[in-house]
Amino acid sequence: MVRPVHVHMDQDFGVTGSHTEVELLVDVPADRLWEAITDLSRIGDWSPECTYAGWLDGWSEPVVGARFEARNRFAGGLVTQVVCLVVAADRPFSFGWKVFGGSPDTEEHFATWHYELRPAEQPDRTVVRQSFTHGPGDSGARAAVRADPGNAAALLRGRLDQLRRNMTVTIEAMVRDIRNEGA
Known part of the structure; x- marks a missing residue:
């Protein structure tokens, strides 16, 4: 006998706190990479998913508390717009933000992104770590696992x-552009 699966909106399926990251050694100095990472006008040139980002509320640089908007395009043509709140801005070592589907004043964040840069042992090289952690707010990933709880882990x-x-x-596209600009 097949029984229907009842999914409650408060079921998490392991989404909150799920995390991934990359760490790369790149052939550019940390200050040059920092400039690229924090130049929101360029993200659409480099990212396969984020097509646009721009400062909000008169902000023009990464400062804790600054806000920016971003647009993402996913497979199948889905386009989303989010508001981001800068939570780390320590030039040239750390840049991070929380992502909200609406206002950071009234909603829980659904993701946290963070870049960490540190000089490598070799001159003019940087170790960059970018990380992503799902937050407690409502996100596309949460909606997907709610819709298909049997495949939530996959x-x-x-x-x-x-x-x-x-x-x-x-990151590789940023580095390529930085190196081409210096050539």
């Missing part, structure tokens, strides 16, 4: 794998 693993690939592509 769906979440697939999304984290996709994010890791996208992070690598984005």
Whole structure:
């Protein structure tokens, strides 16, 4: 006998706190990479998913408390718009933000992104770590696992794998552009 699966909105399926990251050694100095990472006008040139980002509320640089908006395009044509709140801005070592589907004043964040940069042992090289952690707020990943709870683990693993690939592509594209600008 097949019984229907009842999914409650408060079931998490392991989404909150799920995490992925990449760490790469790149051939550019930390200050140059910091400039690229925090130049929101360029993210659409590098990211396979984020097509646009821009400062809000008169902000023009990364400062804790600053807000920016971002637009993402997913497979199948889905486009989303989010508001981000800067939670780490320590030039040239750390840049991080929380992502909200609406206002950071009234909603829980559904993701936290963070870049950590540290000089490598070799001159003009940087170790960059980019990380993503799902927050408690409502997100596309949460909706996907609610819709198919039997495949929740595979769906979440697939999304984290996709994010890791996208992070690598984005960092490599930034580095390529930085190196081409210096040539």
